[in-house]
Amino acid sequence: MSDRSPPASGADRRPGFAPTRAPGRVKEVSSISNPIIKDIRALAQKRHRDETGLFLAEGLKLVIDALDAGWEIQTLIVAKAEIGQELLAKTAARTVSLGADLVEASAKVLEAITRRDNPQNAVGVFRRRLVPLARLDLSGTNVVVALDRVRDPGNLGTVLRTADAAGASGIVLIGDTVDPFSLETVRATMGSIFSVPLARASEAEFLEWRKRFKGLVAGTHMEGAIDYRKPDYGAGATVLLMGNEQAGLTDRLTHACDVLVRIPQAGRADSLNLAVATGVMLFEVRRGALSL
Helix, strand or coil: EEEECCCCCCCCCCCCCCCCCCCCCCEECCCCCCHHHHHHHHCHHHHHHHCCCCCECHHHHHHHHHHCCCCCCEEEEEHHHCCCCCHHHHHHHHHHCCCEEEEECCCHHHHHHHCCCCCCCEEEEEECCCCCCCHHCCCCCCCEEEECCCCCCHHHHHHHHHHHCCCCEEEEEECCCHHHHHCCHHHCCHHHHCCCCEEEHHHHHHHHHHHHCCCEEEECCCCCCCCCCCCCCCCCEEEEEEEEEECCHHHHHHHHCCCEECCCCCCCCCCCCCHHHHHHHHHHHHHHCCCC
């Protein structure tokens, strides 16, 4: 490994430690046993993400999306063989100017970090960002999606992407929900994780917050008696409550809904995939709000 600039005095620049905001360092790394790479690879584990408050975003597009949205970058790892590409070089220079470190890595190192053959040419280490429930924007006819114990990273990533496309003002993750900052979930969002405010809450915290919410809480449910197109989504803000992939909503969350709706199906399937059902609901709520 080579280091092209001296470390800031008294500062540990590894992921997980508070960096200075002086210009970052540029390093070359070719070994997966390098301590910096070991720390970055450890971010594949939720425990390490929780301890450090950091996560990985793979791909130059996601890195640029995050930077444009103002997310704090700690380290950018780029393919040394491709650093001459104009957009990659500009993003690398931008990263260093923000005070983050730049690691020019071999293909072997990038494969180890992403756990993929033929990895993309950039991986960013970013600081996580969550917002309190009270700060979600539920003014006007805005909609927030509340997800109960979602377990599949692909489902959560797709819901985030769909919520972004539908103009939702936030997502609430209730209870033991899959980590939105896992590499798999971030990939599935296609960058939308940087655009949609995220909040986390226990079931009890959500129910306490719900008492103060004056808009419509609509839950999808197998026993829903109302067609999902019938409620008046244009009367004010809406919280769309979606349940666990296998078990649906808990009893307490079900009883917290103002209305339980169903999505009619013509075939033999008894239910829709969670992400698909959320997309159907979101665009119906949006249609109802726009029809005012």
